[in-house]
Amino acid sequence: MSALIHIQHYPALVPNGTTVIIAGAMGVPQSFYRHFAQWLSEQGFHAVTFDYEGVGQSLNRHLRDNPSTITDWAERDCRFALQNAKQSYPDNRIVWLGHSLGGQMYPMVPNIGLADKIITLASGSGYWRLNRRKVRIQALLLWYCLVPLLTSSMGYFPGKSIGAVGDLPSGVIRQWRQWCLHPDYLAGVEAERYFSGLAQVPEDICAFTVADDELLGQQAVTRLHENLHGKQVRHQTLHPDDAGVKRIGHFNLFKPQFRDTLWQAKLLPEMTH
Numbered sequence: 001m002s003a004l005i006h007i008q009h010y011p012a013l014v015p016n017g018t019t020v021i022i023a024g025a026m027g028v029p030q031s032f033y034r035h036f037a038q039w040l041s042e043q044g045f046h047a048v049t050f051d052y053e054g055v056g057q058s059l060n061r062h063l064r065d066n067p068s069t070i071t072d073w074a075e076r077d078c079r080f081a082l083q084n085a086k087q088s089y090p091d092n093r094i095v096w097l098g099h100s101l102g103g104q105m106y107p108m109v110p111n112i113g114l115a116d117k118i119i120t121l122a123s124g125s126g127y128w129r130l131n132r133r134k135v136r137i138q139a140l141l142l143w144y145c146l147v148p149l150l151t152s153s154m155g156y157f158p159g160k161s162i163g164a165v166g167d168l169p170s171g172v173i174r175q176w177r178q179w180c181l182h183p184d185y186l187a188g189v190e191a192e193r194y195f196s197g198l199a200q201v202p203e204d205i206c207a208f209t210v211a212d213d214e215l216l217g218q219q220a221v222t223r224l225h226e227n228l229h230g231k232q233v234r235h236q237t238l239h240p241d242d243a244g245v246k247r248i249g250h251f252n253l254f255k256p257q258f259r260d261t262l263w264q265a266k267l268l269p270e271m272t273h
Helices: 030-042 070-087 133-154 170-180 183-187 191-196 217-228 256-272
Strands: 007-009 016-021 046-050 093-099 117-121 156-158 167-169 205-210 234-237
Touching: 007 030, 007 070, 016 030, 016 070, 030 046, 030 070, 030 256, 046 070, 070 093, 070 170, 117 156, 117 256, 133 156, 133 170, 156 170, 170 183, 183 191, 205 217, 205 256, 217 234, 234 256
Parallel strands: 016 046, 016 093, 093 117, 117 205, 205 234
Antiparallel strands: 007 046, 156 167
């Protein structure tokens, strides 16, 4: 299991007793989060990043030969990342910080009970009708045309060449397609796995919406977290004005330009809460 994924540790400079595991977005390599992870280590957190199998430094064979699904990423890769973090610092409190996909699938992680707190960032239902209006037509083109045709002809999804998501194993993109075409997203398609895992999900959950997220709006974020039946979720919204900028968007939050604004003023209090 450990040979399938690459994990990077950023040891705390002055330990505060908390480990933060950063679970990334679909097709986004862990290197994308390195500035944020380095900043966390400077704040006293032990930060952990990892690549899902088939992404970034966990790309260990051609994607045509990669049988991974998102379920595998949750049940195998995320499980190992949590186990590794717990074994490395067994006395530390653990915060699971999920960006987009990483903040959607954690109920499917078998040992998510090792986490003490969940923070989701720009994580919402990917059901196409809940996408921002500007991207709905693009979503339909993706799910009904590009994904079926390109995946069947190439044996994997060549997202980089068309500027969509990134290169992904066929099992991953096909499962994601199912989710995005279902009104209840992953909770509808993976109902048994999803709801059976809720008992282990920690009670401390905070969901951050990015006000100008070009992909997901507040409705999508709310809909995703409504599926956490019985869990109380604190919602916060990050506005460009909070950082004195014109735009944040779905991905820019992890750029170092936000270390003294959004990271310090908005995210740090939640990670230490």
